Amino acid sequence: MQEIDSVCAYCGVGCDISATVEDNEIKSVFAKKEGTVSEGQLCVKGKYGFDFAQSPNRLPKVKIKTSFIQKNELFLPKALKDALYAYPNTDGYIYPDLQSAYALCAWKLKQITTQHGNFSFAAIGGARGNCESSYLLQKFTRKVINSPHIDNCARVCHAPTLKGMRSIIGEGAATNPFSDIKKTEFMIVIGSNTTEAHPIVANKMIKKVKEGVNLAVVDVREITLAKKAKYNCIIPHEANLLFLNMMAHTIITEALYDETFIAQRSSGFEAYKEEILSDPTANPDFFADVKGYEHLPIMIREIAREYASKKSLIFWGLGITEHLDGSYAAASICNLAVMTGNIGKEGAGLMPLRGQNNVQGTCDMGCLPYYDPDYQQPLIEGLKTPDMLNAMIDGEIKALFNMGEDIAHIHTNQNKIEKALQNLEFIVVNELFENEITKYADIVFGVKSAYEKTGVYVNAERRLHLSQPLINNDLPDDWEVIQGISKALESDKLDYHDSRDIWAEVQVKVPNRFSGASYEKLEQNRLQGLQWPIHEQETPVLHLSEFRTKDGLAHFRYKKWVKRGMVSELLADKRTDFYLTSGRVLEHYNNAAQTKESEKLLKRHREDVVLVSSEDASYFEGKEYIVLRSYYGKSNPLKFKITKKIKKGTLFVSFHHAKSHINFVFGDEADELTKTARFKSVKVRIE
Numbered sequence: 001m002q003e004i005d006s007v008c009a010y011c012g013v014g015c016d017i018s019a020t021v022e023d024n025e026i027k028s029v030f031a032k033k034e035g036t037v038s039e040g041q042l043c044v045k046g047k048y049g050f051d052f053a054q055s056p057n058r059l060p061k062v063k064i065k066t067s068f069i070q071k072n073e074l075f076l077p078k079a080l081k082d083a084l085y086a087y088p089n090t091d092g093y094i095y096p097d098l099q100s101a102y103a104l105c106a107w108k109l110k111q112i113t114t115q116h117g118n119f120s121f122a123a124i125g126g127a128r129g130n131c132e133s134s135y136l137l138q139k140f141t142r143k144v145i146n147s148p149h150i151d152n153c154a155r156v157c158h159a160p161t162l163k164g165m166r167s168i169i170g171e172g173a174a175t176n177p178f179s180d181i182k183k184t185e186f187m188i189v190i191g192s193n194t195t196e197a198h199p200i201v202a203n204k205m206i207k208k209v210k211e212g213v214n215l216a217v218v219d220v221r222e223i224t225l226a227k228k229a230k231y232n233c234i235i236p237h238e239a240n241l242l243f244l245n246m247m248a249h250t251i252i253t254e255a256l257y258d259e260t261f262i263a264q265r266s267s268g269f270e271a272y273k274e275e276i277l278s279d280p281t282a283n284p285d286f287f288a289d290v291k292g293y294e295h296l297p298i299m300i301r302e303i304a305r306e307y308a309s310k311k312s313l314i315f316w317g318l319g320i321t322e323h324l325d326g327s328y329a330a331a332s333i334c335n336l337a338v339m340t341g342n343i344g345k346e347g348a349g350l351m352p353l354r355g356q357n358n359v360q361g362t363c364d365m366g367c368l369p370y371y372d373p374d375y376q377q378p379l380i381e382g383l384k385t386p387d388m389l390n391a392m393i394d395g396e397i398k399a400l401f402n403m404g405e406d407i408a409h410i411h412t413n414q415n416k417i418e419k420a421l422q423n424l425e426f427i428v429v430n431e432l433f434e435n436e437i438t439k440y441a442d443i444v445f446g447v448k449s450a451y452e453k454t455g456v457y458v459n460a461e462r463r464l465h466l467s468q469p470l471i472n473n474d475l476p477d478d479w480e481v482i483q484g485i486s487k488a489l490e491s492d493k494l495d496y497h498d499s500r501d502i503w504a505e506v507q508v509k510v511p512n513r514f515s516g517a518s519y520e521k522l523e524q525n526r527l528q529g530l531q532w533p534i535h536e537q538e539t540p541v542l543h544l545s546e547f548r549t550k551d552g553l554a555h556f557r558y559k560k561w562v563k564r565g566m567v568s569e570l571l572a573d574k575r576t577d578f579y580l581t582s583g584r585v586l587e588h589y590n591n592a593a594q595t596k597e598s599e600k601l602l603k604r605h606r607e608d609v610v611l612v613s614s615e616d617a618s619y620f621e622g623k624e625y626i627v628l629r630s631y632y633g634k635s636n637p638l639k640f641k642i643t644k645k646i647k648k649g650t651l652f653v654s655f656h657h658a659k660s661h662i663n664f665v666f667g668d669e670a671d672e673l674t675k676t677a678r679f680k681s682v683k684v685r686i687e
């Protein structure tokens with residue numbers, strides 16, 4: 001029996017793991033006490049969710065739709081056509097050798113880009129791939145195909161965090177290590193169901209609460225963590241920015257801000273202060289007239305006082321970012337930290353909780369339409385995913401490379417996405433299992449999972465872990481598929497021996513973060529990881545003496561909350577319909593890509609269930625299933641559960657199972673600056 005150390009394949013906490021392996025089979029996964037992130041603990045996904053790698057449902061090396069070959073056979077080079085037709089047609093697919101599949105991809109991409117231009121190609125990466133593959137996907141798109149259209153699934157999660165944080169402090173990443181929870185004096189969690197989505201971080205928070213440190217939980221419903229909180233602050237839908245502005249208003253009117261820190265480390269405070277004081281919605285008393293939330297002025301002021309007077313950390317998740325004002329809310333969180341001096345020191349700072357294991361790393365690699373690697377300006381800015389989808393409908397984008405991101409499940413307005421995907425001439429997908437997007441794909445490459453390969457992952461606290469294979473298989477890694485197609489295109493731009501070789505180039509191309517992060521150093525710190533920037537040494541706390549802006553200062557910016565939706569209705573005492581929010585459950589992770597293949601996890605959660613307020617119970621009487629219908633579409637029939645944890649008129653549902661059709665209900669409304677969709681609030685009727 002072997003024992004192999006690596007990193008968890010699931011969430012952005014990025015726990016170090018150790019596995020026992022026998023005869024190329026993972027027997028168990030556990031954490032060692034010396035692991036910096038895990039500290040010897042894993043959640044159920046980390047501990048039990050490893051069997052997906054050994055599932056009999058894994059995709060084969062490659063499969064190609066026979067209908068795709070038939071559609072193109074008139075124009076296919078004879079040798080390639082003969083090679084492909086030599087394989088038997090099995091249920092509408094052939095299962096050829098990799099070289100023939102690469103050749104077909106290259107031929108089709110050449111045909112499309114010759115006819116429609118290079119910009120007719122787009123690529124969307126997933127944040128569960130490692131840095132090496134993400135780096136290569138953007139390089140392939142930009143340098144081999146010469147298209148600027150590269151994006152990743154940060155578009156549906158933390159793109160607003162990046163935007164908002166950079167606008168104030170010049171860097172869109174967590175400022176401190178998770179271990180700073182041990183050093184903090186107060187914690188605010190806003191828009192993050194931490195016990196379900198980032199359980200090991202939640203454990204650290206709960207431990208600290210038990211030691212006597214206070215916690216404020218701000219959400220639209222009572223989440224599990226709220227039981228441990230001094231302040232269980234339930235706010236109406238779409239009121240994050242309102243809450244944050246009220247925090248700032250209290251800190252300013254009660255002169256709780258840190259004058260010295262503001263004077264030495266920031267600019268624009270006076271103008272910001274003036275704007276906030278002249279905005280009547282920023283006064284916490286605004287809530288006195290919002291039916292059902294009249295107690296909030298007192299609570300918000302208490303939270304603001306405790307936050308400003310103590311060494312405090314703020315944690316947030318998609319409950320902040322997936323809104324019309326997600327980027328502005330992330331920026332407002334930064335304003336709070338800077339005005340109170342709660343940044344640039346141990347135990348105080350800003351902690352965006354990234355969803356997947358490599359959201360941070362995928363963005364660092366430049367898998368974004370507006371950033372090259374290391375957040376440099378690209379020559380041409382590409383389209384963001386929602387704009388790519390419009391361009392597919394308009395016929396401007398004809399070919400899509402989709403790597404580890406099921407856009408036919410996890411994006412909003414699925415009726416529209418169906419239309420966009422059906423309009424494409426060519427879809428290539430790298431995946432582990434069949435899912436919604438593979439149904440549309442012409443060519444599907446089955447690739448190695450995180451437990452079968454070597455590569456770097458960057459967790460939500462900027463910590464790099466180098467994974468190593470727990471088991472072996474002969475599927476290609478994502479980057480090998482990309483390179484295979486590139487070589488078939490006769491490009492010499494991608495020519496790497498292994499992932500170490502790619503990482504050596506990443507260190508040169510991302511010098512501000514990774515110049516000193518060699519594989520050797522990461523191997524020596526396998527269970528500890530290292531936090532970027534890593535030059536001579538790692539950097540646990542950012543912004544110690546200056547911010548990462550051009551002038552080294554933080555720049556205050558105010559954004560007024562725009563009155564709308566539920567708050568407007570409550571003010572007018574005119575409630576109609578229901579407001580729905582969505583989120584994760586502990587056992588699953590996004591589209592359950594891996595977790596649904598783990599029997600131990602699947603048996604704990606097999607279907608998405610709608611949570612309904614006990615105050616609305618009479619409305620649901622006599623119903624066994626309900627359908628959620630919005631302006632955009634409807635869900636499939638869903639079970640529901642009555643609970644006291646949800647406020648009247650609001651609903652919650654998880655979105656893990658494709659058959660539920662939850663994302664058919666959410667629409668095109670999105671964060672104004674990044675187009676991250678408003679997954680966290682939509683008005684629905686019950687049928």
Ligand code: SF4
Nearest residue numbers: 008010011015043046
């Ligand atoms: S908290 Fe996240 S990283 Fe840690 S074991 Fe659970 S899923 Fe894995």
